[in-house]
Amino acid sequence: MRRKVTIVLPAYNEEASFELLKERMGRVLAENPDYDWEFLMVNDGSTDNTLQQMMRLHREDAGHWNYVDLSRNFGKEAAMLAGFDYARGDALIVMDIDMQHPVEVIPEMLRWWEEGYDDVYAQRRSSRESWFKRRSSRWYYRLLQRSTRVPIQQNTGDFRLLDRSCIDALRRLRETERNTKGLYSWIGFRKKGVYYEQLERQTGRSKWSVMQLIDLAINGLTSYTVAPLRMATILGVSVSLIAFLYLIYIIIKTVLYGDPVAGYPTLMVTILFMGGVQLLSLGIIGEYLGKVFMESKGRPVYLVESYNGVKDGDKENGVKDGDKGMVR
Ligand code: UDP
């Protein structure tokens, strides 16, 4: 039986990418004729003509091109979940619509899928990023891996093939503070890495600002582990212990030699250091508290304006009471 594979394409202000997209997806169709293909575009609240381009592709070839139109910009993570929810395939492949992910890797992914792997992730072989960005990302991964028992795949993005079992697992994880990269690791299943060379962005420009990257990094850490909370505790305990020893030392010194009122620098350093530790710990607690706050509202991850132009929003959206994430 022919199996269906969905390519999920989240898009935010990508009107310029569509010519290339059409050409590349045409190649996927031509080079992998053994599968039924679905190209599922998710419009993540674009403010340019992205939606019009999607409508055009759907009009031209409704058998292959579908689109989900979200009610506003929810971010790539949410857009991908929408893709998981609406994908019809036995497997799906997530790709950036700017086509930085080469379609040449797809046959290899399919081959491993046929071999029985559930999660075939693409690993960037060489990175075009700056030395600083490469370094910081390496340190970050090391930190992340130290803080958790779940194995983390390095140098992977969202370019991957997921079997239906993985898709259904991911659809059950409906946290609003999403870090999909961490979720891929968390669900487990049989994983296999393939290598690829990341291409330059052809049109438009990257939407990540430095602040967003910092946000992503903190998010990744705090949605993955409570290790920073533990760190704050350990730091608090060690500082208190040192302070206590120092206290004994001062008492003994005062008793033996008297107290000639000195020690302004010691006082200053201690106060500043303690203040710093307290602020850091408060900040860490705040990060987690914020997550609890967002999550406790139980809001849907995204809202749908239309699917292929039809307004059926919440019906398929996985936000019905009682069956969160388990629709269809
Ligand atoms: N994207 C999205 N919503 C957003 C930001 C980005 O759906 O809020 C999509 C974007 O259209 C692209 C993919 O996510 O298909 C990757 O974005 P981008 O190319 O800006 O990131 P980079 O390649 O620089 O990591």
Ligand code: MG
């Ligand atoms: Mg890109």
